[in-house]
Amino acid sequence: MENSLNSLPPTGRWEAVDMARTGTDADIDPAVEDPTPQLDAWRRDGRRVVRSEAMGGAWLVLGHPEVRAVLDDPETFSSAYALGGPPARTLPPAVVAELPAFLREDVSGVVDVDLPDHDAPRATVLAAWSGPRVKPLAGTVxxxxxxxxAALASRERADLVADYALPLVHRTMAAAMRVPEAEVPRVAAWAQDMATVLSPGPEEPKAEAARRLREYERWAAAFLRTVPPGGEGVLSVYLHGQGEGPGAAPPMTYANVVHNLLVHWVAGTVTTAHAISGTCYELLRRRELWEWARQAPHERARHAVEETFRHAAPHRGLVRVTTRECPLAGHAVPAGSMVFPLLGSANRDETRVRDALTFDPDRPEATPHGHLAFGHGVHACPGANLARLEARTAVAELLTALPDLALAEGDGELPPPRLPSLHFDGLAALPVEPGNGGRVEA
Incomplete structure (x- = not known):
C-alpha cells in the first residue's frame, strides 16, 4: 500500500479513542517533564501501550517487542507525519507567512517518507554517512x-554540556558537512530555529524562528554553490548524488538539501551531546564506575556509552500514524491514530533486560545491537557510526585527560536539570569541577 501525505489526517486531528480502554490514571508530556518514571511505573503495572490525552490522543508504545512491531511495519504505521507534516500545510497561518521559500515546498527529512518513495533518499543519506566518509573523521574528533x-583542565568549574559536549558535536558536524568552522555558531543557531519550527510549541517563537531562517536560506544559497561534485563532505552527496546505475545514490532536490543541512545537523548533534553528557554523569555520580572506566579508558568508554544508549536513549522516537485499524498489545487502534514508539522505554523493558533500570556498563548484554536507541527497520539511524565514534572518543579522552573530574558541589542541583523536549532526552547542563590532577597529552 502506498501512503501519500494526502491520505493521512492533518496534524492534530486523530481518531477519538475511549480512555477507559487503556486504564490510564496518569499522563505525561515529554516536552514539559521527564516521562521516564511514569513510563517505568506503567511497564511495572503490565501496561505495554498507553493512550496519552496530553499528547493529543497518541498511543504511547512502551514495551520492546511492541516498539519493534511498530518499526517493523511501515505499511501500517506511516512515517509521513514523523516531523509533523509539510510545514506549509500544517503550521499555523501566522507561522507559514514567515517561512522561507524552501520550507514552502514539500521538503522531507527522509525519516518522514514512506515506502516506496523512501528508498531513493535513504540511499543518498546512507551513501553520505557511510563508513568510508565517517572513518576519516576519527582524527578530527x-x-x-x-x-x-585541555580547556576544561584550566578551569575550576565548567559545564560539561556547554563547554565540552556541544562544541565537540557541532564542530564534528561541520567537519562532516565541510561547513567552515567560523560559520558553526550561526549554523548551529539556525539548526535550533529549524527544530523550533518543526516541534510543538507556541506560535510566536515559531514565527520568529521562521523569520531567522530566511537569512539562513540566503547563506545556504551562497555556500552550496561552493560544494563540488565528488567532494568528500556529506553535502556533496546530498547535492550531486554518488555513482551511476542501479546502485547509485541520486541527488536530493535543492530545497531538500537546504532543509536537511539543518534537520540532519540537529539529529546528529543533540542526541550525541546527550549521550556524552549522560554517560559522564552516570560514571561520575557513582565514583567507583569512573575509576573502573579509567582502568581501560577506550574499551570501557565504549561499554559505558552503549549502556547510556540503552539506559537513557537520547532520542525518544518519532511519531507514526496508523493507515488502518490494527491490534497493538490487546488494543484495537483505529486508522488515523497517532502512535509514538518510545525507544527509551523499550530499552528499559524489564521483561527483556536484567535489572533494566540500573546503569551497568559492565553488563553482558551491553552490546552495540542490543537496544533500539538508533531505531530499527527502514528508518534506523544512518548516523549511528559517527554518533558512537564521537561519544566513545569524547568519554575516553576525558577519562585520560581529567582523572580527577568530579560533579560540582554547592550551587548545582542534583540530579542535573534535564532539557524538556518531545523528541530528545538529555541533560540541560552538567556542572563539573575538573580537579587539579588533569593531564593532557599532545
Missing amino acids: RALARELA
Missing part, C-alpha cells in the same frame, strides 16, 4: 576532544 579537555 580525537583532536577536538583533546583541545576541549
